[in-house]
Amino acid sequence: MNNNDYNQNIQGSQLPCSPPIPSGEYTSYPADDIPSPYPAENFLYEPYATNDPGKSAATASMIFGICSIALFFSFIGSVGSVVAIVLSRTSAGKSHSVGLPQSTKARVGFICGIISLSMYVIFLAFCIISITK
DSSP states (O other): OOHHHHTBOTTSOBOSSSOOOOOSOOOOOOTTTSOOSSOSSOOSSOOOOSSOTTHHHHHHHHHHHHHHHHTTTSHHHHHHHHHHHHHHHHHHHHHHHTTOOOOHHHHHHHHHHHHHHHHHHHHHHHHHHHHHO
């Protein structure tokens, strides 16, 4: 198939939008001549682990933290916030043991657990003050 056959449409007219292919040889570069931006050996770091051992604990921590905020006024919310904080720290320890940073889910669980626990303490303090008056 030559260039003219390729550039013809069904009616047989030349398409104006496709330029002709120039004749001649093309220079190809072997892969060895192109420098790589990555070092071939002597890595200064170890690659990240593909499986995060703290992933499930981080997810559970986030779920407990969010649920504990919704239930901060009950005893279940305070227990859930403590569980979220403990699971968050467990997840962070497991992740750091393989060289990974703490997951965002674990951070969310920790922050939600702290917020829920502080809201529970404030709520409990207001309840105690209102009962004693």
